[in-house]
Amino acid sequence: MEFLNSLLDPFALIDLGIADIADGVKRWAIANRSMIQPIKDVLNTGIVSVDHAFNAVPPLLMLLIIVLIAWQLASARVAITVGVALTVLGLLSPHAWGLAMTTLAIVVAAVIVCFLIGLPLGTLAGKSDRFEAVLRPLLDLMQTIPAFVYLVPVVMLIGIGNVAGVIVTVIFALPPLVRLTSLGIRGVNPSVVEAARAFGASPKQVLFKVELPLAMPTIMAGVNQTIMMALSMVVIASMISVGGLGNEVLRAMGRLDAGKAIVGGLGIVILAIVLDRITQGIGQSGRARGHRRWFEVGPIGLISAPFRKA
Amino acid sequence: MNTPSAEPVIRCEGIWKIFGKRADEAMRSVREHGLSKEEVRDRFDCVVGVRDASFDVARGEIFCIMGLSGSGKSTLIRHINRLIEPTAGKIMIEGRDVNALSNADLRQMRAEKIGMVFQSMALMPHRNVLQNVAFSQEVRGFDKAERRRSALRAIEAVDLKGWEAKYPDELSGGMQQRVGLARAIAADPAILLMDEPFSALDPLIRRQLQDQFMALSAEMHKTTLFITHDLDEAIRIGHRIAIMKDGELVQIGTPEDIVTAPADAYVADFVAGISKLGLVTAAKIMEPVAAWEQREGPAATASWSQARPEALLNELVDLSIASPDPIAVMQDGKAIGIVTKTALLRGVRGDLAPAAA
Known part of the structure; x- marks a missing residue:
């Protein structure tokens, strides 16, 4: 009986x-922490200075800058939508604006890292x-494995703080950018590529x-998705001592x-709306924008x- | 029409293209045992795209390759600028072996020596007309002013002046293909490769573009390899025509040769519907004066309508309508042949057997 069971x-x-x-x-990571430390310090300084810069700008001026962007x-x-959304964000509570800027700094840092890694990877994959x-x-693994699983090793390796927060965010937010870059490269009309080669x-x-x-x-649709996913990691990242x-x-x-x-929560949602609308705008095709050059539109x-000449 | 000089600009020798993973194996087998297309497919799971194609194109000549879709003509033309590597065979451009070129030399040849026009136009949607036309000089690193100058010259040549700043999706199909043509001639290449350039256009626009292309071609005297599935187009445009079937060139000749002496039933079938009026000359249908006189008595050629030996049927029909007499074919002031109404009617029908009755 026992044999059958086994x-x-x-x-x-x-x-x-x-x-x-x-x-x-994990133990190896703890033992070799000192190796990682200098790199971490550099990255942390970068993130913190962006955070400070965002927070140093008076809120109303910052709002104006984002609307102009x-x-x-x-x-x-879109600028009007963004202006209204940011005003609501500021009115949520007296601290909301400062916290939002800290979150924005983390998200911007994570998205830049995603872009630097994701674009070459996606191009190669395409x-x-x-x-x-x-x-x-x-990529499937990165997207589906619960964040708590890699939260611990990352913290063991580099300790809590902004850098660890950015790394866990990148792990989760990177895949859509890679996938959509690959899709975009594969979707390019092969006859146009052939023509380019022929010339x-x-x-x-x-x-x-x-x-x-x-x-x-x-x-750009990939960047948009990456930003959205980075924002959705904000609460989890705060467990390892990321502010905002x-x-x-x-x-x-x-x-x-x-x-x-x-x-x-509302602050995060509003930030998401603002970043989504702006990046969707960038992703529009030339035809949708009336084929105007960047210096011919907006402010x-x-x-x-x-x-300009007529 | 320009008479092409003898020096070949493009020379293809025994080009084979077999697609598939076991192409080299299949090629050896074909060489040794002369396998057919079907045998190659069944035995090696490979497709024969081009089968032993050889031809020369002389400087200034327009060489048409005519074939139905799937006959391998688009595959063949891509060997000239090595967009496709041949499985066997040699392509020489102005005496240089294209397949022996280094990557850098090949790119230079593509940009400076060869212009290509595509059936799908293949314009770059994110670049305006000027940037599209200037592409080949841009990748060669020409300075902005110079490539703008040559691009504007090409745009003017295709009557698109004033449209430089527009984007391809703002133009009609015919205009897009004119941009494609301008892009091909912008760097003033010696060779033009035209891959069914006008097939996607409606008949009226197609005819307009054919005329425009022929005018340009006469002016610029470029060596042209022109692919089409339309025999009328091939006859209108080509100095010589090659008929392609199942990857093989079945006949190469002047339009008149092809129409009057088709090499096999396949070609004959093709040319059956083609009007001979603008192709066949008096020399092809005339009867020697002596033969005529033997049958009908002395010929009063001096009082009949007269035509040159290279006069086309069109012209002969006009002469024949004007007078009840036969037409005298004159060369150097002497009658060398006679075209009767019967012979003329036979000629119109494409029946060129020696006129007996």
Whole structure:
């Protein structure tokens, strides 16, 4: 009887010790922390200075700057939406604006890192089926594995703080950018690429003059998704001592303070709306924007109009 | 029409293209055992795209390759600028072996020597007309003023002046293809590769563009390889025509040759519907004066309508309508042949058997 039981449930008898191995990696990470420390300090200084810069600008001026950016990159309509949304954000509570700027700094840092890693990876994946086949399960893993699983090793490796927060955010937010960059490169009309080759373009010129520009709307959709996912990591990142709106929500949860939670939560949502509208605006195709150059639209277009030739 | 000089600009020798993972194996087998297309497909799971194609194109000549879709003509033309590598065979451009070029030399040749026009236009939607046309000089690193100058010259040549700042999606199909043509001639290349350039356009626009292309071509005297599935187009445009079927060039000749002496039933079938009026000359249908006199008595050629030997049927029909007499074919002031109404009617029908009755 016992034999039959063990036959039907062989997994109970076999222990490959995967958890122990992972634990070993953790111990190794703790032992070698000093190696990581200098890199971490540099990154942390970068993030903190962005945070300080955002917080140093008077809120009303910052609001104006973001509205102007939205007008330039997207449209006047988006700029109005962004202006209203940011005003509501500021009115949520006296501290909301400062917290939002801290969160914005973390998200911007994470998205820049995602862009630097994701664009080359996605381009390679778009060019090579084999690389895509290797990358895909890795991206699936990054997107689906619960954040708490890698939270611990990351903290063991580099300690709590902004850098760890950015790293866990990047792990979660990177996949859509890679996937959509690959999709965008694959979606470029092959006959246009052929024409570029026929007129003597080198592989590098084909990439930078044809493939990346034509894939740009899809890549921007990826950036948009990456920003949204980065914002959704804000609360989890605050568990490893990242400040900002996420921290507000976390603390409210600990004290069962519904009011504080709503301020933090709404703040994150508004930030998401603002960043979403702006990045969607950038992703519009040339035709949708009436084929105007960047210096012919928005506030810069308004200022430069008298200096341009008709 | 320009008479092409003898020096070949493009020379293709025994080009084979077999698609598939086991192409080289299939190629060896074809060489040794002369496998057919079907045998290659069944035995090696490979597709024969081009089968032993050889031809020369002389400087200034317009060489048409005519074939139905799937006959391998688009594959063949892509060998000239090595967008496709041949499985076997050699392509020489002005005496240089294209497949022996380094990558850098190949890119230079593509940008400076060869212009290409595509059926799908393949314009870059994120660049305006000027930037599209200037592309080949841009990738060669010409300075902005110079490439703007050549691009504007090309745009003017295709009558698109004033449209430089527009984007492709703001233009009609015919205009887009004119941009495609301008892009091909912007760097003033010696060779033009035209891959069914006018097939996607409606008939009226197609005819307009054919005329425009022929005018440009006469003026610029470029060596042109022109792909089409439309025999009328091939006859209108080409100095010589090659008929392609299942990857093989079945006949190469002047339009008149192809129409009057088709090499096989396949070509004959193609040319059956083609009007001979603008193709066949008096020399092809005339009867020697002696033969005529033997049958009908002395010929009063001096009082009949007269035509040159290279006069087309069109012209002969006009002469024949004007007078009840036969037409005298004159060369150097002497009658060398006679075209009767019967012979003329036979000629119109494409029946060029020696006139007996």
